[in-house]
Amino acid sequence: MSDIPAGRQLFSPSAVEVLFGWFQRIIAVYCMLLGLFYWVRLIGYYDAPLWRLDLMPPHWQVATMTLAVFFPFAAAGLWMLASWGPVIWFICAATETVMFFAFDGFFGSHYLIVASHAFAALLYLAFRVVLAMQQRAQPEG
Numbered sequence: 001m002s003d004i005p006a007g008r009q010l011f012s013p014s015a016v017e018v019l020f021g022w023f024q025r026i027i028a029v030y031c032m033l034l035g036l037f038y039w040v041r042l043i044g045y046y047d048a049p050l051w052r053l054d055l056m057p058p059h060w061q062v063a064t065m066t067l068a069v070f071f072p073f074a075a076a077g078l079w080m081l082a083s084w085g086p087v088i089w090f091i092c093a094a095t096e097t098v099m100f101f102a103f104d105g106f107f108g109s110h111y112l113i114v115a116s117h118a119f120a121a122l123l124y125l126a127f128r129v130v131l132a133m134q135q136r137a138q139p140e141g
Helices: 014-042 058-079 085-102 111-137
Strands: none
Touching: 014 058, 014 085, 014 111, 058 085, 085 111
């Protein structure tokens, strides 16, 4: 005798779905580290020029305060595998990409951060494409 009611099937996640979940959690840890980095800047824990909110120019103040809130929020959503987690991460990644690529005269050129966001976005897109293809290949019923 089985614990599964008659006519019902047990569905287990595919290997790609499991990897996608781990990928999102790795990105969540990365987002939390970046969020902590911005909080360190906000509270002035690290003693360096422009590492305290009251000493930063206004454009850095706005960017730091925004990302200090958004990155941990994105990390929570990604860790919980919530649908809004990648959306908030995309906002953070797009903000930093614009900061460090388009406005590098104001914020400096941190191309490693831009490249890491681009790499993560490409991996995310690849996972979504593979998952969509798997879903299409499944028979209905």
